[in-house]
Amino acid sequence: MRTKSVYKIPKGKILKISLDYNEKTNIINDLNISGDFFAYPEESIELIENELKNTVMENDIIFKKIESIVNNYKIQFIGLDLEGITKGIMMCKK
Amino acid sequence: MMDKWRLLQTGYLSAYTNMAIDRAVMLSHSKNSVPPTVRFYGWKPSAISIGYFQSLKDEVELDACNKLNIDYVRRITGGGAVFHENELTYSIVISESHPSIPKNILESYGRICGAIIKGLNNLGIESNYSPINDIISNGKKISGNAQTRKIKTVLQHGTVLTDVNVEKMFSVLKVPTEKIKDKLISNVKERVTSIKHILGEEPTFNEIAYSMKKGFEEEFNISLVDGELTKEEIELTKKFENECFSTYDWNHRK
Structure with a gap:
């Protein structure tokens, strides 16, 4: 199942998650993290x-x-944090 | 004795060339081939740059860009989508270990933005740094900035808005729904300002560049000396333009 979420990190930037997961096993098949945040190194x-x-x-x-x-x-984030990425991913779970 | 840094004034160039030059200078400086470098430039044709982590199709109205002859390019820096039309763009390339550059990334944004703030002050505009990556004047954004650190080198580039055409900007940037487009336009008009809006007139590009040059010299206590791209940098620019910034794979990678 492919789903998307958009989450504004508190005091941070916009995080967009697009992911594909197996509804039966809850396992992530594919994941795309995008947004206007900063991460060092970018890779x-x-x-x-x-x-x-x-x-x-x-x-x-x-x-x-x-x-x-x-x-x-x-890794250093600016405008993004661990809690935010986790929340963005969990928001994709239907 | 005062340190001498290089000043590049490359005029108006395409989005691909502009992003390729910043990357070429970064690589060249990392090899100690050139001194710390400040560059002032513009965009012709007008262009949208998106942040490294953004999705092109999520952020940009590609059909409208093609129709209006507006370029689009992915940056190597994070941050948001920017419509480059009426602005002066700057970039600075300097070693991560340079004593003038704080190790802390956010502090280094503030330090480099200090040069732009002094430059604006030279034009008669008061402004201040607004973390994460903005400069504001009277509470409104006048400059957006983005930084990357690679190969032990800092690249920060940013805009200084000389004028704003919000309607045109939102014809080429995606908005969540058409329904809220008008509201977004009025919100942005309330949150964004420009040199022209504050001064009531628009100084020339060269006048703004001169003020910014002085701003960098004052902030870093250096002398900026007019220079040119080296032969190596010109070759690297061509390479990065052809193999990276103009390619579908790079721009559509997210």
Whole structure:
């Protein structure tokens, strides 16, 4: 199932998520993160998109996975945060 | 002795060339081939640049752009979609380790925006930095800025609005629904200002560029010396223009 969400990060920027997931297993097949935020290095968003494929769409699982990527690769966000990405993704769950 | 940085005034160029030059200078500076560089430029034809993470089809009315001969290009910096028409655009390329550039990214936005604020002040316009990436005058946005850091080098580019045509802007930028288009237009008119709006007249591009040059010199306590792109930078510009910024794959990658 392909779904989309648009979420304004509190005191931040607009985050748009487009994702495809399996309704039966709740597993993410494909994910696209876009918006007018800043991320350093820029390639980190693609990394997060790839790492979240085949992940179960559950708040804590998604948050911890992104948190671990951010810490491992020393990613800095401006106008975006871990909570926001997690929320944007979970908003896609119907 | 006062440090000498390079000043490039490349005039009005296409969106692809402008973005390619910024990237070429960044690469060239990272190899220590050129000094820290400030560039002033304009866009011909008018153009939309979108942020690195934005979706082109979500943000831009492509048919309207084609009809109105307006270019569109994806930047290597994040941030939002910008309609470049009546403005002076600047870019600065400098090493991440330069003592004038704060390590903290947000602080470095503020520092570089300080040059633009001083430049506006030289034109008689009071303004201040409004995090994350705006400069405002009397509460209204007059400049938007975007920064990337790669290869141990900072590139920040931004706009200084000389005039605004909000109706035209929203004919080429996507709005969520036609229903709220009028409301968006009036909102933006209330939130955005320009040099012309504040001063009642529009100084020439060169007058604005001169004020901004002084602004950079005052903020960083340096001397900006007129320069040209090197042979290497011209070659790199052609390469980035052809292999990246003008390509469908780059511009439609999201």
